[in-house]
Amino acid sequence: MxxxxxxxxATAGLQRLFEGRRLTPTQRRIAHSLVRRAADAPFLSSVxxxxxxxxxxxxxxxxxxxxxxxxxPSLRRYLREAVPADTGREAGAExxxxxxxxQQAVHAEIENLRHLSELLADPEPVERAGRLLAASSxxxxxxxxxxxxxxxxxxxxxxxxxxxxxxxxxxxxxxxDRIDTARRAGAEVLLCFxxxxxxxxxxxxxxxxxxxxxxxxxxxDSSFAPVAAxxxxxxxxxxxxxLAFDTACAPMLLGRVxxxxxxxxxxxxxxxxxxxxxRAAARGLFVE
Numbered sequence: 001m002x003x004x005x006x007x008x009x010a011t012a013g014l015q016r017l018f019e020g021r022r023l024t025p026t027q028r029r030i031a032h033s034l035v036r037r038a039a040d041a042p043f044l045s046s047v048x049x050x051x052x053x054x055x056x057x058x059x060x061x062x063x064x065x066x067x068x069x070x071x072x073p074s075l076r077r078y079l080r081e082a083v084p085a086d087t088g089r090e091a092g093a094e095x096x097x098x099x100x101x102x103q104q105a106v107h108a109e110i111e112n113l114r115h116l117s118e119l120l121a122d123p124e125p126v127e128r129a130g131r132l133l134a135a136s137s138x139x140x141x142x143x144x145x146x147x148x149x150x151x152x153x154x155x156x157x158x159x160x161x162x163x164x165x166x167x168x169x170x171x172x173x174x175x176x177d178r179i180d181t182a183r184r185a186g187a188e189v190l191l192c193f194x195x196x197x198x199x200x201x202x203x204x205x206x207x208x209x210x211x212x213x214x215x216x217x218x219x220x221d222s223s224f225a226p227v228a229a230x231x232x233x234x235x236x237x238x239x240x241x242x243l244a245f246d247t248a249c250a251p252m253l254l255g256r257v258x259x260x261x262x263x264x265x266x267x268x269x270x271x272x273x274x275x276x277x278x279r280a281a282a283r284g285l286f287v288e
Contacts, residue, residue, distance in 0.1 A: 014038050015223065017082075023066065028224035029053045030063045035222070036115065036238050042079040046072040054241075105242040112238040112250040120257065125235050129217045130261025132233070136189035138164035140182040142209075143193035144171050144202050150193035150219070150248065154255045158262065160276050161269040171201040176208050183212045193255070194220040194227040195239060195248055206230040219254050 018031045033053040034041045044052070046060045049072075053060075064075040099107060120126065133139055139162055143151025148169040155167035166182055168175060179190070190209045194202050206216055207230055218231035221239045228234050237254040240247035263269040280286060 027063045031224050032222040108240045108242050109249045116250045126261050131265045132189045133262040134265030138166050138182050138187050140166045141191045142168045144199045147193040147195040161272045190214045192218040198226045
């Protein structure tokens with residue numbers, strides 16, 4: 001099932017097909033798999049799509065019916081007509097299944113990064129997110145369980161340029177309290193990293209943040225992730241699923257892109273970085 005990477009046209013066409021649909025969690029997984037493999041989507045059998053999404057073949061059939069088609073063959077015919085011909089499988093294209101499982105995981109992440117690059121062809125969502133993050137002080141950054149490392153990584157670098165970053169990487173009864181404290185201190189925006197498997201506490205925290213009047217900006221693995229309904233601005237970055245544990249190169253890179261956009265909205269960001277470098281040099285923090 002090799003082929004060229006999906007073009008923005010192919011990806012956007014699939015996104016439009018799913019927009020506004022009330023899909024079950026299983027159906028969102030199928031939709032997410034199709035978007036990730038937009039170039040191959042018109043050529044996947046129902047069995048192949050089921051294996052790709054980790055669901056049953058009847059679930060694929062029910063998914064097609066939920067989209068208004070008679071069955072999966074009708075959906076596939078639609079995709080073959082709707083997706084531009086140059087995004088399909090090409091003769092002689094490299095076959096990712098010729099590699100071992102470790103190499104396949106790397107190639108899958110390369111495809112995820114290519115997909116993220118296509119999404120960033122329209123920089124407006126990231127630029128808008130950057131302005132929102134820069135304007136909020138304090139800035140709470142939420143990430144639980146698998147997403148905690150993303151939140152901590154963002155918070156580590158953001159603290160070098162932002163006056164008050166508060167990382168929320170632990171759940172429990174105090175999580176709502178910490179959101180309330182940030183709101184009372186003047187926070188206007190909460191940044192959330194949400195990755196599979198999506199903890200219920202993340203959804204509860206996002207709902208509570210919105211109840212308190214915070215704007216929620218979310219980095220999630222898919223536009224169809226459970227957090228979508230609780231996010232004022234969601235920017236997707238796919239995760240790799242080929243290994244025992246998911247890989248999150250694209251969400252990490254998107255976090256750095258958001259940092260860059262936030263710096264553009266902070267007039268003293270460069271001065272803060274230079275001041276940190278001067279302090280680090282004076283203290284001998286780094287060996288290079």
